[in-house]
Amino acid sequence: MANDRIAYRTCPLCEAGCGLEITLTRSDDGAEHVKRIRGDRDDVFSGGYICPKGSTLGHLHDDPDRLRRPVVKRDGEFVEVDWDEAFATIEAGLLPITRDHGADACAIYLGNPSAHSLGPLLYNRSLITALGTSNRFSASTVDQRPKEISAAMMFGSVTVPVPDIDRTDFLLMLGANPYASNGSLCTAPDFPGRLERLRERGGTVVVVDPRRSETAEHADRHLAIRPGGDAHLLAAIAHVLLADGLADPGRLAAHTNDLDALAEVLEPFGPEAVADACGLDAGVIRSLAHDLATAPAAAVYGRIGTCTQEFGTLASWLVDVVNLLTGNLDRIGGAMFTKGAAGQPSTKGAPGTGRGFRMGRVVSRAAQRPESLGEFPVTALPEEIETPGEGQVRALVTVGGNPVSSNPNSERLDAALASLEFMVSIDPYVNETTRHADVILPPPSALEKSHYDLALLNFGVRNVANYSPAVVAAPDDQPEEWEILLRLAAVVSGAGLAADIDAIDDGIAAAVVRAAVRDEHGSVHDRDPDELLAAVAHRRGPERLLDVMLRTGPYGDGFGADPEGLSLDVLEANPHGIDLGPLEPDRIPDLLRTPTGRIEALPDAMRTDLDRLAASLDRRSPDLVLVGRRHVRSNNSWMHNVRVLMKGRNRCTMHVHPDDADRLGLRDGAPATVRSRVGEVTIDVEVTDGIRPGVVSIPHGFGQQLPGVELRVAQEYRGVNTNVLTDEQFVDPVSGNIALNGVPVEIAPA
Numbered sequence: 001m002a003n004d005r006i007a008y009r010t011c012p013l014c015e016a017g018c019g020l021e022i023t024l025t026r027s028d029d030g031a032e033h034v035k036r037i038r039g040d041r042d043d044v045f046s047g048g049y050i051c052p053k054g055s056t057l058g059h060l061h062d063d064p065d066r067l068r069r070p071v072v073k074r075d076g077e078f079v080e081v082d083w084d085e086a087f088a089t090i091e092a093g094l095l096p097i098t099r100d101h102g103a104d105a106c107a108i109y110l111g112n113p114s115a116h117s118l119g120p121l122l123y124n125r126s127l128i129t130a131l132g133t134s135n136r137f138s139a140s141t142v143d144q145r146p147k148e149i150s151a152a153m154m155f156g157s158v159t160v161p162v163p164d165i166d167r168t169d170f171l172l173m174l175g176a177n178p179y180a181s182n183g184s185l186c187t188a189p190d191f192p193g194r195l196e197r198l199r200e201r202g203g204t205v206v207v208v209d210p211r212r213s214e215t216a217e218h219a220d221r222h223l224a225i226r227p228g229g230d231a232h233l234l235a236a237i238a239h240v241l242l243a244d245g246l247a248d249p250g251r252l253a254a255h256t257n258d259l260d261a262l263a264e265v266l267e268p269f270g271p272e273a274v275a276d277a278c279g280l281d282a283g284v285i286r287s288l289a290h291d292l293a294t295a296p297a298a299a300v301y302g303r304i305g306t307c308t309q310e311f312g313t314l315a316s317w318l319v320d321v322v323n324l325l326t327g328n329l330d331r332i333g334g335a336m337f338t339k340g341a342a343g344q345p346s347t348k349g350a351p352g353t354g355r356g357f358r359m360g361r362v363v364s365r366a367a368q369r370p371e372s373l374g375e376f377p378v379t380a381l382p383e384e385i386e387t388p389g390e391g392q393v394r395a396l397v398t399v400g401g402n403p404v405s406s407n408p409n410s411e412r413l414d415a416a417l418a419s420l421e422f423m424v425s426i427d428p429y430v431n432e433t434t435r436h437a438d439v440i441l442p443p444p445s446a447l448e449k450s451h452y453d454l455a456l457l458n459f460g461v462r463n464v465a466n467y468s469p470a471v472v473a474a475p476d477d478q479p480e481e482w483e484i485l486l487r488l489a490a491v492v493s494g495a496g497l498a499a500d501i502d503a504i505d506d507g508i509a510a511a512v513v514r515a516a517v518r519d520e521h522g523s524v525h526d527r528d529p530d531e532l533l534a535a536v537a538h539r540r541g542p543e544r545l546l547d548v549m550l551r552t553g554p555y556g557d558g559f560g561a562d563p564e565g566l567s568l569d570v571l572e573a574n575p576h577g578i579d580l581g582p583l584e585p586d587r588i589p590d591l592l593r594t595p596t597g598r599i600e601a602l603p604d605a606m607r608t609d610l611d612r613l614a615a616s617l618d619r620r621s622p623d624l625v626l627v628g629r630r631h632v633r634s635n636n637s638w639m640h641n642v643r644v645l646m647k648g649r650n651r652c653t654m655h656v657h658p659d660d661a662d663r664l665g666l667r668d669g670a671p672a673t674v675r676s677r678v679g680e681v682t683i684d685v686e687v688t689d690g691i692r693p694g695v696v697s698i699p700h701g702f703g704q705q706l707p708g709v710e711l712r713v714a715q716e717y718r719g720v721n722t723n724v725l726t727d728e729q730f731v732d733p734v735s736g737n738i739a740l741n742g743v744p745v746e747i748a749p750a
C-alpha cells in the first residue's frame with residue numbers, strides 16, 4: 001500500500017534477539033501505526049523466526065496504560081507533570097535524604113529490561129556513579145550471578161562459555177527450557193529449531209529438569225532430577241570421568257591449573273553417593289558420563305534451574321569442569337566463547353592475563369551478604385531498608401525492574417518499599433513496584449528506541465552484530481532513555497536541574513575514547529583522542545559510544561587502521577545485521593584474564609563449598625518443594641497487559657503430580673493453599689504426570705491484582721505471585737543469589 005513502510009528492528013524482549021520486519025501504515029490524521037510484525041527472513045541470525053511476543057511490540061507501544069509523561073504522587077494519587085517538574089520533585093525529595101544521611105541512604109535496583117535497552121546498558125553506570133551509593137542491586141542476583149561468578153573465577157572475567165548447539169553432537173541441558181524461554185546466556189534465535197536440527201543430523205539432546213518441560217518433550221532423554229541436585233549430578237559425572245580414565249582436556253591441559261586436584265576433591269561424589277540427593281539412578285549417571293566422554297563433540301549447558309538454587313555457583317562451575325574434562329571446552333561443537341563485536345573484558349588489555357576476579361570485598365550492612373561485581377544480592381534489600389542505623393536505605397531508584405514481583409519474599413519487600421522516604425522509577429508502567437514511587441519517569445517505547453544487543457550478543461551461538469535505529473519518532477517532549485538517566489544523574493549529584501546533558505555526554509564519550517587509546521594492545525593505541533572524537537562528532541548518546549566500541553572492538557575498523565572493519569556506519573547500511581561467522585575455537589589462552597594466565601579449574605571458593613555439598617549428601621529431602629516455570633506467551637512480570645498474549649486458559653496454575661494430588665486431597669482445577677516459611681498463596685491445581693513427585697511448579701510474574709497497580713488487562717486475569725512463597729533466607733551462600741527452586745512448601749486443598 002502506498003501509505004505503508006517497512007522497518008527492521010531487533011526484538012528487545014528476550015535474549016534471542018530476533019530480527020523483526022515491521023510494516024507501518026499512515027492513517028489520515030498523519031499518525032503512523034504498526035500494521036503487522038513478522039520475522040525478518042533476511043536477518044542474519046534469526047532468519048525469519050519470531051515467537052508470539054515479538055509480534056506485540058505495536059500493542060506495547062499503543063497500550064493506553066503505558067505512561068507517556070512523568071507522574072508524581074500527590075495525596076496518594078499519581079498525577080501527570082512535565083519533565084522539568086518531575087526532576088524538580090526528585091531534587092526536592094531525594095537530595096535532603098542523601099545530604100542528611102549520606103550516599104548509601106539511596107539504593108538502586110536495575111531490572112532485566114535494562115540489559116535489553118541501549119540507554120541503560122551504556123548510561124546506568126553514570127547514574128550509579130552520581131549516586132555514589134554502595135547499595136547497588138540488580139535482577140542478576142535473582143538470575144545468573146552464580147554463572148557470572150564461576151566463569152570469572154575460572155577465566156578471570158565474566159566470559160561465559162556457550163554451547164555450540166549448531167555443531168554439537170551431544171547436548172546435556174540442565175535447568176533450561178528454551179522451548180518457552182528461547183534461551184538464556186546463550187543467544188540463539190529459534191533455539192527450538194536449532195535443537196531439532198541437532199537431532200536431525202543424528203545428535204542427542206538430554207534434558208535434566210524436575211519437570212517434563214516442552215524442551216524435555218522434544219529431547220531424546222529426560223532425567224527428572226530432584227530440585228537442587230544438579231551440582232551433585234555434575235560432580236558425579238566429573239567423578240566418573242576421572243575415575244574411569246575418561247578425562248582428557250586435550251590442548252587445554254597445558255593451560256589449566258589444579259586439574260590434578262579435581263579427582264581428590266570430587267572423590268566423595270561417586271554416582272552411588274549422590275543418587276539420593278539428585279534423585280537419579282547411579283547407573284544412569286555413569287552412562288551419561290560415558291556418553292559425554294565418547295560423543296565426537298559434546299556440550300553441557302545449565303541455566304536458570306542450575307543458578308537459582310542452593311548450590312548455584314557449584315553447579316555453574318561444574319558445568320564447565322565437565323566441559324573441560326571431556327575436552328569440549330573452547331572446541332567446535334563444545335562449549336565455546338563468543339566474540340562480541342563491541343568488545344568485552346576478554347578482548348581488552350593484554351591477551352592471556354589480567355587482574356582476575358575478586359568478590360566479597362565488602363558485605364551488606366544489615367543482611368551481611370557478599371558484594372559481587374559491584375553489587376549486593378537482592379536477598380539483602382529488604383533488611384537494608386528495615387534496619388535502622390547509619391547507612392540505612394531510605395530511598396530507592398529503580399530502572400526497568402519490578403522487584404516486588406520478581407524478588408523473593410515479595411510481601412516483605414513490598415512492605416519495605418512502602419516504608420521508604422522517597423522512591424524514583426524509570427519505568428513505563430505503574431505496577432507492583434512502581435506504585436510505591438514518588439516519581440515515575442517513563443522511557444520511550446521499544447519502537448521509539450534504537451537497539452543493539454550489547455550484552456546478549458556476547459553470548460551468541462554465532463558472532464553477529466546488528467543495529468536497529470528507532471522505528472518511529474517519539475513525541476517531541478519525550479526524552480530518550482539515556483537522557484533521562486543522565487538528567488537524573490545530574491540531579492542526584494547536585495549538579496542541578498539546568499545541568500548540560502550534552503556536555504556530560506561529551507565527557508563520557510571522551511573517557512571511552514581515552515580508555516581505548518590507552519590500551520597498549522588495542523587497535524587505536526596512542527592515537528590522538530581528539531582526532532577519534534572528531535570522527536564520531538556527528539553522533540551523540542549511545543550511538544556515539546557504540547560507534548567507538550565497534551570501531552575499537554575485535555572486528556572494528558580501528559578508525560581507519562582496517563578500512564574493511566566494522567563501524568556503526570557499516571551496521572546502518574546492513575539492517576539485517578552482519579554475520580561475523582561461527583564461533584572460533586582455540587581462543588584460550590588469549591581470552592583468559594586470570595593473573596596466572598591459566599584456567600583455574602579449582603577456585604578456592606569452590607574447593608571450600610564442596611564441603612557444603614558433601615554435607616548435603618545424607619540429609620533428608622523435604623516432602624514437597626516448589627520450582628518455577630516460564631511460558632512462551634509471557635515475559636517475566638511485565639507483558640501481562642497485552643491481551644493477545646493473555647487469551648486462552650489460565651496459565652498461572654500449580655503443576656502437581658497425581659500421586660501428590662491423591663496424597664494431599666487435591667483436585668485438578670480446584671484451588672489449593674500453598675505455604676512456605678515466609679508466605680501463603682491460593683492457586684488452582686493442574687494435575688499432571690509431567691512433574692516429578694514431591695515437586696510442584698508455579699510460574700513467576702503473575703499477581704498484578706495489588707491495590708494501586710494500573711494494568712487494566714493484567715488485572716482481569718487471575719494469577720498469584722509465586723515470590724510470596726520464595727524465601728530471601730534460602731540462598732546460594734557463595735554468590736548470595738536467591739534459591740528460587742527447591743523451596744520447601746506445604747499444600748492443602750483451599
Ligand SMILES: Nc1nc2c(c(=O)[nH]1)N[C@H]1C(S)=C(S)[C@@H](COP(=O)(O)OP(=O)(O)OC[C@H]3O[C@@H](n4cnc5c(=O)[nH]c(N)nc54)[C@H](O)[C@@H]3O)O[C@H]1N2
Binds near residue numbers: 015175178183225227
Ligand atoms: N517466554 C519467556 N521467555 C523468557 C522469559 C520469560 O519470562 N518468558 N524470561 C527471560 C529470562 S529473564 C531468563 S533468565 C530466561 C530463562 O530461561 P531458562 O533458563 O530456559 O528458564 P525456564 O524457562 O524458566 O526454564 C528453567 C527450567 O528449570 C527447571 N528447574 C527448576 N528447578 C530446577 C533444578 O533444581 N534443576 C534443574 N536441572 N532444573 C530445574 C524448571 O522446571 C524449568 O523447566 O528466559 C528468558 N526468556
Ligand SMILES: Nc1nc2c(c(=O)[nH]1)N[C@H]1C(S)=C(S)[C@@H](COP(=O)(O)OP(=O)(O)OC[C@H]3O[C@@H](n4cnc5c(=O)[nH]c(N)nc54)[C@H](O)[C@@H]3O)O[C@H]1N2
Binds near residue numbers: 110400428431446723
Ligand atoms: N519465582 C521466580 N522469580 C523470578 C524468576 C523465576 O524464574 N522464578 N526469574 C528471575 C529472573 S531470571 C529475572 S531476569 C527477574 C526479572 O526481574 P525484574 O527485572 O525485577 O522484573 P521484570 O518482570 O523483568 O520487570 C521489568 C520492569 O521493567 C519495566 N520495563 C519494560 N521495558 C522497559 C524499558 O524499556 N525501560 C525501562 N526503564 N523499564 C522497562 C517493566 O514495566 C517492569 O516494571 O525475575 C526473577 N524472578
Ligand code: SF4
Binds near residue numbers: 049
Ligand atoms: S523469541 Fe520472541 S520475544 Fe524473544 S526475541 Fe524472538 S520474537 Fe522477541
Ligand SMILES: [Mo]
Binds near residue numbers: 112143
Ligand atoms: Mo532473567
